[in-house]
Amino acid sequence: MNFLRRVIDLYVDGFRNMTVGRSLWLLILIKLFLFFVVLKLFFFPNFLAKEYSTDEARAQHVRTELLEDK
């Protein structure tokens, strides 16, 4: 329990006393929002997971794709 409290204190005090870190965290949060919310949701769906519901259907699609004349 004492150990857990010390760990929590480490993070709480650390974040509270940050100087450069505040700008960096803001930048990281903007970046994570852009990457995981904007890009991942709207521009980067997992093609096979979105188009096919089973692994067998995905495998069949890839087989067809790989045997098609390119």
Added chain:
Amino acid sequence: MNELTTLVDWSRAQFALTAMYHWLFVPLTLGLSVIVAIMETIYYKTHDSDWLGTTKFWMTVFGINFAMGVATGIILEFEFGTNWSNYSWFVGDIFGAPLAIEGLLAFFMEATFIAVMFFGWKKVSPRFHLTATWLTAIGASLSALWILVANSWMQYPVGMEFNPYEMRNVMDDFWALVMSPVAINKFFHSVLSGWTLAGVFVIGVSCWLLLKRRNVATALRSIKVAGWVGLIGILATLATGDGSAKVVSEVQPMKLAAMEGLYRGECGQSITAIGILNPDKKLGDDEQTYLFDISIPYGLSVLAKGHTDEFVPGIEDLLDGIELTQEGDTIKGVSYTERIERGRAAHESLRAFDLAKAEGDTTGMVLAHADLKKNFEYFGYGYFDSVEEAVPNVPMVFYSFHIMVILGGYFLLFYLVVLFFVYRREKIMTSSKLLHLLAMISIPLVWICSEAGWVTAEVGRQPWVIEGLMPAKAAVSDIPAQSVMVTFMLFAVIFTGLLAAEISIMLKYISRKSKENIDNAK
């Protein structure tokens, strides 16, 4: 240009843009974490508070760079799922396993100890803090290990068997994957090149402090640590580069031939130290390869094979499947025309398997699978219409390789000069504007060198995404080229904006701290 070519080109361009952006931050993290750990070790041993200030200054710079790089690699995984879905499926768990280990072990280890590093100065014992700093450095290298293992498999696919039922490769020997000669060389070459890069960065910034006559003592002690780390880094990078060349000559001889712009090889092959390629040179013609070149006799034979008189095949020798013995006899290997035929035979076997599967013919499936195994190592060649398609972009590979090597040689000299002056001629080191400017100019050069190394490795692998098994044109998803083009543009804008903001934070921090007494750390 047809739709497929456009799609492949845009997908490759997008992947290259993302990977090169990601690699702006990674080598500095790898090298700077070691430099910071050494500085803190000196502080721990000497209890000299000046070293504490120096350590904290560079640790914050490390933190800024780490924050700049966070999540940039994730985008590559998004692209695998969207743009390269055939590849993603085909590689099966071979890519998944190393990346999962990277995420679970190395990243969490790194992230946990980074918190102790930054927040724990007055919360944990000095010994525990120092341990956390070293574990952050080790964690960063371990992260890189698993990514590089996955990349090495693409260059040299081992430790797996293709399962036509699932249409994916199944790992059957984890250690063959991890201990492959490509993976071992690539790991040490990449990680130690990070030491070289970080050393130049620290020396460059320190020389800016010297030029401004601010925090001179901090700058000089930083140069000493960075100089030694960088010197060890560049020597080891050169040694592992030599190891890489020998491995590449064995497993990717076409890449080696492109790196040298070598069309026809010979026994006792020279190496081009500096050269300008003839832009009119085409496969199979009699045009000169170079407009100008300075060569080192026997150099390539020594570099690639370890002996002066060994034969090194050129691009056309490889296409013809020709090797020469030291006695001048010709050995006929597997030509690319034959590889294409055997690749097509493998495709036919897979078609037969597919048909048997559709008909529920179990015996037919087993027979077709057995047939497929006979030619599977040439599976990817079956996608080519002509042998020329199997040749990478020679000028791009040649120039990126030579830029890397020339700059690598320059950095060896750079470290020797800097270490000489900082230990033997400290006054000149402190006052010479020429030295300071040279060090500052070297900062962008070391990034160019590092990125050129990756261009050599990855463009030299083309047209393959998995050497011999899958060319880029078979790996892309069935999606419109325009959508990839749009996301490429989007990335270009986002990455440029983020990079500008991030560099601005770093420069502002360095500039602000330079006006204070860095050694006076609390």
